[in-house]
Amino acid sequence: MDKLIVTLLGATVIGFIYWFFFGKKDELVQPKNVWSVLVEGGYKPSTITIPRDKPTTLTFTRTDANSCLEEIVLPDFKIKKFLPLDKEVVITIPPTKPGIYTLHCGMNMYHGKIIVV
Template identity: 55%
Template sequence: MEKLVITSLGLVMVGFIYWFFFGKREEVVGTENGKIHILVDGGYKPGNIKVKKNIETELVFKRTDQNSCLEEVVIPDFKISQYLPMNEPVSIKITPKNKGEYDIHCGMNMFHGKIIVE
């Protein structure tokens, strides 16, 4: 009986850990009227952005993190490299031509986000 309880607890823990590390990060947020706001604070929030192919999308980045690591945002596949001043929204427009997943990262390639084109 005791073994069963421990095994069950173990399974719950594993489930929780899995959810904690993988579940939350896979949150995908779509655009609203072709626009999405991304908060730059200890990473990109939301981290996964869903956009539509062949439709102009406005990504509005706002950095509230002092970390100089995040002062530049890079989207290599769209040839974008943009300086982000503190607390000031910066609008970047993209019109994705192909379906797929595209990386968003900071100037030093440490923080990552993703654009998912459908």
């Protein structure tokens, strides 16, 4: 009986560790070159992981009437775009060297991250 409990506990711990380190990380690191970002009280998701060797298409949809979010800026890519309410705006990012790049609203109050891997 004790052995069984220890085994079950061990399996649970291993499962948790796996989930904690790999499950989450996978979600964060898995690069995609097509993303849809909802602009509502910020950027959702706020961290976007993209591959270095392919052009990436980001589609932004602003559903937040807050004028603070009506402009999006990707300073490293020299991109600045107006986001009309409830309209999809496509931003294309060329293949880029690995690194962390920021994106923010016109007033630099809301932030997001583009991770190129």
